[in-house]
Amino acid sequence: MHAVLNLYTYFRSSASYRVRIALNLKGLAYEAVPVHLVRDGGQQHAAAYTALNPASLVPVLIDGDTTLSQSLAIIEYLEETYPEPALLPRDAAGRARVRAIAQTIACEIHPIDNLRVLRYLELQLGVDAEARKAWYRHWVELGFAAIERMLVEGAGTGHFCHGDSPTLADCCLVPQLFNAERFGVPLDAYPTILRIGEACCSLAPFQRAAPQAQPDAE
Secondary structure, three states: OOOOEEEEEOOOOHHHHHHHHHHHHOOOOEEEEEOOOOHHHOHHHOHHHHOOOOOOOOOEEEEOOEEEEOHHHHHHHHHHHOOOOOOOOOOHHHHHHHHHHHHHHHHHHHHHHOHHHHHHHHHOOOOOHHHHHHHHHHHHHHHHHHHHHHHHHOOOEOOOOOEOOOOHHHHHHHHHHHHHHHOOOOOOOOHHHHHHHHHHHOOHHHHHHOHHHOOOOO
């Protein structure tokens, strides 16, 4: 029996959403600790939280004496510590492909479009709302075009991003789809992404991880 897991999370955070999906897919119970990224000037900047994560970002996962940050690192930790069901393929080439899809989202799209970047554009650079929306759409469309090709042209694509069970790639894809829809990004050009997103969201672990299902949802 494992220690109680504590996940510091924000309901609309893509990175937190990824980890919630992974925890649910692995059947791991956890205690959600909400960290509101806007209220009180951003609760992630409070001293008690920066003691857990000096980067002032969510999520943070605490597993007994182990404190972890960065969503992909957390999911890889879960994969190694609680290996079944697996979120990475058994073969090296498959693992690399899944990581490539996941990192295209987590490293190429999300960091440029996350809350602190959009707020910097607004508050420090004076970029208006329409220009911020255009910025957001540009990077999502660029990344989604690449992912769509990876999925269409990759022999490993199945019912999900890789094969017929969800992987790390799907944990990353669904939150990015949620955000794209929230910001009104046109998605008709990405039918494979949409098909896989629909397949994922038909599953209970994804439904329980969704922003609207969280205790801190607004």
